[in-house]
């Protein structure tokens with residue numbers, strides 16, 4: 001069977017792999033597709049808009065890190081520069097005011113995630129917001145230490161966890177202190193969901209159904225089921241529909257623009273989103289996210305704009321819901 005990982009230039013579509021993981025990325029540069037070219041230069045279809053921090057579009061799923069795996073291939077365009085400047089330029093071109101910079105489980109420790117979050121927040125003029133992560137398989141002491149550090153950090157806006165990559169379930173008891181912290185400080189907890197870029201990951205840990213238990217046990221914590229659970233999109237829609245404290249983001253639904261049949265992937269992703277949101281019966285808990293640098297911001301926002309939903313609903317997805325979710329406690 002042909003998989004994306006065996007195709008020339010195939011770049012798995014999202015998420016970092018552990019530094020120790022084996023590399024499946026093809027290093028040979030394939031021909032750039034029409035999409036990659038168009039994404040680099042937004043062209044006349046997009047209208048640069050001066051973003052205003054505090055309102056406007058918000059990207060819930062961005063990555064930029066010195067710990068990003070395989071940086072030479074893990075980007076939608078092989079010429080894309082991975083820097084704060086490059087990311088902000090693309091945000092400006094797509095009217096995105098701010099975004100959540102999701103720290104990686106490949107960072108050596110919690111301190112490293114907080115240091116990087118601080119640096120990028122400053123470099124971006126406050127537009128790339130702070131997050132952190134912890135790996136519970138490193139033990140309960142590590143989790144306690146992480147929570148202690150987060151308690152000292154009032155800038156923290158969200159926690160991202162990586163089941164699948166690190167082989168733990170969301171309902172792992174070692175995570176209880178994380179959920180208590182999240183409830184107390186009204187900090188959302190994001191879960192990587194679905195396919196892992198690392199072939200050594202185990203996707204049974206990253207199925208949306210595994211989130212249901214913590215959503216029920218921790219009704220006062222807001223959870224984000226990332227990537228719409230791809231490929232388990234219907235399962236994700238059910239978990240979001242059933243649990244009012246579960247949100248989802250729209251990142252990572254297409255693979256690399258260097259993959260064959262990319263146009264069809266984009267069409268399929270759009271239909272899948274429409275069907276999932278119809279099943280949920282609401283878009284109030286849908287968050288636009290790109291998974292940049294794996295997806296261009298023009299592609300990611302363009303897919304939302306193409307949805308068969310009202311302008312008001314699309315505005316909610318593109319920023320309103322995120323700002324409501326991330327609002328600090330008064």
Ligand SMILES: [Zn+2]
Pocket residue numbers: 014015016061063102291
């Ligand atoms: Zn991601």
